[in-house]
Amino acid sequence: MGVAVRSTKTESGPIHYRYFMNVGPQHPSTHGVLRLIIGLYGEYVLSIEPVIGYGHRMHEKMAQSRPWQAFLPNTARMDYACCLPHQHCYLSLIEQHTGIKVPPRAEYIRVIAVELNRIASHLLWLGAFLLDLGAFTPILYCFDDREEVLDILENLTGARITHCFFRIGGVLADIDDHSANRIREFMRRMRGRFSVYHKLVTENIIFIKRTRDIGIITPDMARRYGATGPVLRGSGIAYDVRKQQPYSAYRDFSFDVPTGSRGDCYDRYLVRVEEMQQSLCIIEQALERMPAGEIRAPVPRTIRLPAGQRSFSVEGARGEVTYYLVADGTDTPYRLKVRSPCYANLNLIQELGQGMLFADMIATLGSLDLVIPEIDR
Amino acid sequence: MHHTDALIIALRTVFPSITVSPEAERGWHAAIALAAEQIPGAASLLFEHGLALSFITAVHVRPRCELVYHFVRWEDAFRIVLHLPVPENNTVPSIAEIYHGAAWHEREIGEFFGIVFSNHPGLKPLLLTREEKGLCPLLRSDSLLQSRENVLIW
Amino acid sequence: MKRYIIELVQGGASLLAGLGVTLRALVAQPVTVPYPRKKLPMQPGFRGHPMLVRNPATGAFTCIACGTCMQRCPSRCIDITAARTESGTKYPARFQLDFTRCSLCGICVEVCPVSGLAFSRSFAMPHRTREACKYDLVTRGEEGT
């Protein structure tokens, strides 16, 4: 961290010092290569200016220079903590655009994989968030559970983080009885673990003091910045693409969309923990009602993208993921725009952080669940 | 759906060219083509009706780039798209005053497509570095350029 | 004042409850393994780098050096030199995989018309140089890795 001092003499008396402090680009609490230029008055934050783009790889350019199949691995490299929703979104967009129908069993497998990924992502966030607040123990419990999810996903998709599992018209591998039993076993284990988290975190007085009424996001602020996901739901707005605009097989499942009431860090924490439980519910229903049949529809060898535009949105672990495609009739997209939720969620820290104590700002930043490669793209 | 109607009626009085598709075949329920000077007004209208900004992007077509604004209403995921052909002077009014989140999207478009936004709070590069100014990576070469009618179909 | 004391007591109790969780973990079995000495079993579904498949009957590679995988690989990390046997069938004389660039997407395995590629199960592949990451799958396959 570098510090610069600039002094201003005010008319009414004493000299006010305004410090400029760099947090990052390589700082543990930014969870990636994010730099924040923070103007400080003592311990109080006067201004925050995020500087992003350190991990910029121009995925959108890559998308429009190669056939659309070649973009499939890229979708796993934006949001490294929860990549399957990105892949789901991209493939659903292509399938809708070319009129390819996905067999119901494949959709169910997709939903199960995405929800497992969401749980893994929220567990990672939970551990990292508490680490930001100075609690070292919980991340070990989170990683213990996350390990189980990653093992299941590894067995299913072949990779632990950068899954490339969905394919046009279906998925790569089936969930057989053995995998289904493993997932059930994990669900039993995970359901028992929530009481541990509640004892360790939810009821912990230090945690409550650090997060209650800290970083309050009003619905109005969320709307001006376009925040989505748990950040928005923590402010009491039940906007979840899975519910409002059901895609894939989500129409078949009943689940709640948890919301907070105050919009502070504590509410965002509660929303994410409750979301994990809801994800377990969805997985349970999906395993129970899994239809038999194909896991991959027969598709033509070469698929051209008909001229025209289309967008598709899914609910990622951090909010609404939207892919917007403009095609010109060849097999290469003319333009592909990726709307990443963290981009908007980070944006609002500029306004939200003003007037906070520095330590509270770090807590708030952690509660936004940022994945920097997704912002930089 | 009553709410939808109020919004659409309000929009139709200002933009008679609005197309509405309740099924959202292309991913959005309504689309409007408008001119550059209309965008701040349209954005305020949408803001008053409680829509949130999803994202802004641009597409390079012949004759000039086209801006695409996506808005969404949280209650029922009603999505609306605004299409805005960039005028000849390459300048479009910014909507960052109304939707603060637009500032970053506009900076990104500024560096990727070289479009200038007037009244913007600070149009510096966002994802690229200062040295890469004027690179405009998403502009297509002439041979790869399609005309507007061929690709921006809705 | 009363509220303060209640909060103090409740807060203290919550901290003790948290400590209880930690203490229980202290006496429980460890969940980690001392890695180099003990290894966890590999997941059966794990996908390592692509490797050439042999025909079980003849022991020869089934690959016919058609070049589809080379063409479709998004990272362009496959490079094949084809050769012909006396009878005229094509085979890969050299099948280079640049593992520094492979994203393990599996597209090559999927597009191969004769199922000539499969995922290996090797995962611990440290190398000292960049060059060493360029595998020739023809010879690598013979080494049995």
Ligand code: SF4
């Ligand atoms: S796995 Fe993917 S990146 Fe690797 S060689 Fe095969 S096609 Fe190329």
Ligand code: SF4
């Ligand atoms: S591995 Fe398969 S796709 Fe690749 S060259 Fe050989 S036969 Fe063709």
